[in-house]
Amino acid sequence: MTDTIFDKIIRRELPADIVYEDDDVLAFRDIHPQAPVHLLFVPKRKAFATLNDCGEADAELLGKLLLAASSYAKGEGFAEDGYRCVINCNRGGGQTVFYLHVHLMAGRQMAERMV
Ligand code: 5GP
Numbered sequence: 001m002t003d004t005i006f007d008k009i010i011r012r013e014l015p016a017d018i019v020y021e022d023d024d025v026l027a028f029r030d031i032h033p034q035a036p037v038h039l040l041f042v043p044k045r046k047a048f049a050t051l052n053d054c055g056e057a058d059a060e061l062l063g064k065l066l067l068a069a070s071s072y073a074k075g076e077g078f079a080e081d082g083y084r085c086v087i088n089c090n091r092g093g094g095q096t097v098f099y100l101h102v103h104l105m106a107g108r109q110m111a112e113r114m115v
Contacts, residue, residue: 001047038105
């Protein structure tokens with residue numbers, strides 16, 4: 001896997017507005033936000049280029065990414081109002097940074113339906 005912008009953010013070689021961190025997960029603000037709240041949740045200790053690269057052994061880590069997003073939403077008080085979590089996979093899915101990440105977006109009505 002090639003070194004990405006997100007690897008550099010995790011190593012603190014590039015600046016980012018970090019909003020959450022634990023042993024496994026780092027979350028920071030998206031540089032081009034698509035909503036008033038737009039965060040990216042990434043696994044810190046194990047890197048995957050895409051969701052396709054995760055296997056059974058990574059189920060817990062994937063769960064932690066989602067739980068970190070929901071607990072952030074609860075902590076910030078917008079969980080009840082609502083939010084959207086998205087993983088883009090590969091170019092057809094709109095992925096541009098090839099380091100697995102979960103987008104968390106909130107603060108506006110998510111009008112566009114994705115399914
Ligand atoms: P993707 O399109 O791969 O699902 O999402 C990549 C996201 O990373 C995009 O929303 C883009 O705005 C964000 N992004 C790209 N470069 C940087 C950067 O250097 N810093 C931060 N914080 N976000 C970035």
